[in-house]
Amino acid sequence: MKNKIHFKVCERQVKEKKQLFTAIENECSSIGYYDLPVQNVDSILNYTDTFEQEIENIVVLGIGGSSLGAKAIYEFLKPVKLPIRNLYFFESTDPLNIMEILSKIELEKSHFLVISKSGTTVETISVFKYLYEKEANPSSYTFITDEDSDLDKFAQEIGSKVFYLPANVGGRFSVLSVVGLLPLALCGVAIKELLRGSNAVKESFFNDGYLKETLLNKAIFYAKYHTTYNINCLFAYSETLRYFTEWYVQLWGESLGKKQRHSAFHVGVTPIGLIGPKDQHSFLQLIVEGTRDKSVTFIKIEDFENELTVPNLTLPHLESLDILNKITFHDLITMQSDSVIEALKEQEDIPLDEILIKRVDEESIGELIYYYELLTSLVGQLIDVDTYNQPGVESGKIILKEKLKNYQYKGKK
């Protein structure tokens, strides 16, 4: 991958960058995601090999960090690399959504992955209960949870296969662990290639490669101006990256939206995922003319490896559009993103950068994922938050638990 920064970074902050780099190096011993690119995936691949061809659907019961990463990668690759199995996600308690997914899958041709770090996620367990009543065969389920969680104990008791989350890997940083790798491998994704891509970014950052300076400079800028540019847009020029932007929104929003460690201040940079060229006709106006509160990162695919071309067709009264004739759609979408970038550069007060990934493959998405994980950790360090927790969602959970208890007590049903 390449990353061109179009805003002015302060090259001289040598001491600041050194400090930041050291802080991240120190995190490596306590935060588990850093080393995921070099893990041994044999146990995952061996298990995948035991699956019969008759299993056509892999169905993930999981929400947030348990679903967004695998979904991002699966949907990215799908248009180019036909998956060997379909991947579905139950990630809501919306009854209409549950019914819709149920209508698409044959239970006997499906294998279910129940993914919950704590083992007590309300959305996941409520759907699991519903499915388990219909299909109680333990071999139809695989569980991914923390070792010794209640869900682990349950899975052991019924005799289903269990995988454990590696130590110190939070949900939103877990895509490169068994949480993402198992569903993806079962659908035919080359998970070693994925990790190879991630490891290339890791190596570049930690071993003085090109991305080290780039990431440090970018993180310092984002942190320094985080109250001015309190919104970060990721503008990806391909529909394939749509779910990647959702993964990024969770990673960035949940990691950086916090009370500071050493103050009572609320901080955070709000992530927004956009897809081009569609959002040129929706969100772009706001970027160009709206409040100067946004930094924007464009993602472009260098080679779509696709020759779909606008035919050489002149239409009466539409001759002015003959300039489109004989252009590959690949070149067209690239020219569209370049035009928007050039137009935005003229504004001067919108911090822009561009990420180029080579093509739609495992390696490229692996690079992107690790790049964004690192960037998140770096900004988190600088704005003085605990990047890896999410205490803000607890009070809603406590209120819900009370409501659930009262609901039972009243015996409405």
Place this chain on the structure above:
Amino acid sequence: MKNKIHFKVCERQVKEKKQLFTAIENECSSIGYYDLPVQNVDSILNYTDTFEQEIENIVVLGIGGSSLGAKAIYEFLKPVKLPIRNLYFFESTDPLNIMEILSKIELEKSHFLVISKSGTTVETISVFKYLYEKEANPSSYTFITDEDSDLDKFAQEIGSKVFYLPANVGGRFSVLSVVGLLPLALCGVAIKELLRGSNAVKESFFNDGYLKETLLNKAIFYAKYHTTYNINCLFAYSETLRYFTEWYVQLWGESLGKKQRHSAFHVGVTPIGLIGPKDQHSFLQLIVEGTRDKSVTFIKIEDFENELTVPNLTLPHLESLDILNKITFHDLITMQSDSVIEALKEQEDIPLDEILIKRVDEESIGELIYYYELLTSLVGQLIDVDTYNQPGVESGKIILKEKLKNYQYKGKK
């Protein structure tokens, strides 16, 4: 629909509200969308009646305002009301996306709606050329464009049916015109019900109904604090509203992100669409603990009309989750949204409100649409922008045109 405001509005701004209301009343003569709920739709319904059953797919070639509205309504209703035809959208130049849609539709069982106000939208015409080379039968196409546009002339020349956009209706306010109504009617949506819902909101606002005060108060608050709360989140508790949030993002972002009419200031409130409960596991942390730059509107569905229930199942080691047993998913998702709202209320400095719609039907989505259109117009008035133009996207288009010319000249292909 109901709308409960949980933030403190200043009830005494009588003069300000009167002025605002008068300004909007005055707009009604020059801005076309206000009267769309009371239009005559016979020509649309009569045309719809001429379609044979063999046409299984309605395929919209359109982007932004030409696609987002119909998509929002179609996807909202789909899980409850099986459409009589499938609705597809070509809304990108991404070659992989074009190929993916092409793989799903049989051309001979499809009818194509080419929608472009100007008639020269690059994305729409490039895909149209591609399809027209494969299928040149004029009766397979219907065009929706401005009268006398080049696209109108082309359609007349080949003898296809053409509908015109009503006067003074911009793309993002066009969902209740033929732009949205034709594709929806062709898929079996009861468009009169849709308009009835919109008209109920219109009547309530313009004829001293309940929504008048609510909308005025809300708009004044949003405008007054638009630099503090420069982000507005729409948090909808149902997957069915996912594309409605995308429609809202365009409406809000493109209408309000502007240079002010009477100053050189850039203003705007950034829209963000969220879906619950999924985004409780993604974005919620940022709302609860992040920077206080967000107002949040929750949308809840009063009655999912669905009895899907968590079974009465006790699982070993998971007994603590028996509190979920015998709950309908409808009640569960409602309790989840209520819990989050209660938790956020405790924060006091996050402006919250709740919209309740009755059920998943045409009337309810018609209400929501008109409600948001009105709110956009109101806020636009107050922050002194031209709500109905989008000058910021022009310079990118000019650069693209230059690039396209040079591409041809160089004869790369």
